[in-house]
Amino acid sequence: MKIALAQVLSTSDPQRNLVMVRDYAKQAKEAGASLVVFPEAMQIAFGNDLARNAQALDGPWATLIRQQAREIGITIIAGMFTPGEAGRVRNTLLITGAEADTHYDKIHLYDAFGYAESDSVTPGDVPVQFSHQGQTLGVATCYDLRFPQLFIRHAISGAIVNIVCASWGAGDGKVEQWTTLAKARALDSTTFVVAVGQADPESLGQQVPSSVPLGVGHSVAVDPLGRIIAQAGAEPELLVVDLDVALVEKARRQLPVVANTVDL
Template sequence: MRLAVAQIITGADLAANLELIREYAMRAKAAGAELVVFPEAAMRAFGNSLADIAEPLDGPWATAVRSIARELDITIVAGMFTPGDGGRVRNTLLVTGPGIETSYDKIHLFDAFGFAESDSVDAGRSPVTFNLNGTVIGLATCYDVRFPALFTANARAGAQVNIVCASWGAGEGKAEQWDLLVRARAVDSTTFVVACGQGDPASIGLPSAGAAPTGIGHSAVVSPLGSPLVVLGAEPELAVVDIDPAVITDVRGKLPVLANARTF
């Protein structure tokens, strides 16, 4: 499978962010990718209002992303915001492409490091996987990466690949934690992990959005034994990577952590 990781930097303007998705999806398609992964908050960056732009999965922004995927014959994963309960939104990953239509609502909300995502976001409740040309792929969002059980649940549901889309908060040690966590989740679940984060706004001269987690870059694709296959820097970038999901059977034969696991 050839996939692309689109490490973009979004802002407040939904139309401009949509154009970024079109541009990077076109580049991914030209490079032969069948899947292109965008970060969390691709619809609108954190640090901006969310409730006023949240829309259902058949709304205009999601429909436009769906149209891009159809036009290019490519599967797109992109972070958006859908209406939640109590005036909050849901932090949603839209997945759309040839014969594929699903979504995942972020389960673990980022109430940490002085940020309270649960003030404005309604948590999801169920893991989600989808099938792309015979490869099963699980979904996760940002803070989810700190919770191994989601990744192993996806693996037990058949996932050979886990995607985690993020807008990782900056701070002391946070880049090192991101690297550690995405590699650990690959080994925990014996899956490829495709970790796509927002680029660092400072890398292109944009001002800080205060405490809002607006991204640090460092997107990566990691093997099921925890080896980085590609690691990006802080700037916006498109990486195209070939992976072979068929190796998962061999890896799980050598490292049967899923089979050996015990419940306490």
């Protein structure tokens, strides 16, 4: 299974971001990928008026993403914002392609490191898996990466790959935490973890407020035994990884943590 990790830096302009999705999706398809993963907040970057830009799943932005997936012949996962409750939004992943058209609303909101996502975002409450090339994949968003139970839930539901879309906040040790958590979640669930973040704005010479989580780069793919397959740097980059899905069954024979999981 070839998956492309599109580490990009989304902007304040949803139309410009649509062009970015199209261009990277085309490159991913040309590289042989059947699925391309974009970061959280791909529709519009954090630090902008999310409520004013939120759109329904049948609105123009999502509709154009579906059209791109259909025309290019690839499955696309991209972060957007949909209307929530009491003037808030939902932090949503759109998953669309020939085999799936679904979405995931972020469950664990980023109320940490001085940021309060719950002030503007309504949480989701339903884990989501989807089918791709006859396999089950689970999805997660950013802060979800710190919660192993979601990844284990996906694995129990049959997932062999966990996709993470993020706009990981910068700070002391945050790149190391990102990489360590991706490896840990792979080991917790004996799944591949494909974690795609926004590029680091500073890699392009952009200065941003430290309080806004705009990305650190270092998107990473990890195998079911916690070994890094590929990792990006800080700048925008397209990585394509070829996952040997048979490794999941082999890992689960060696390390049957999913089979041994019990409710406590």
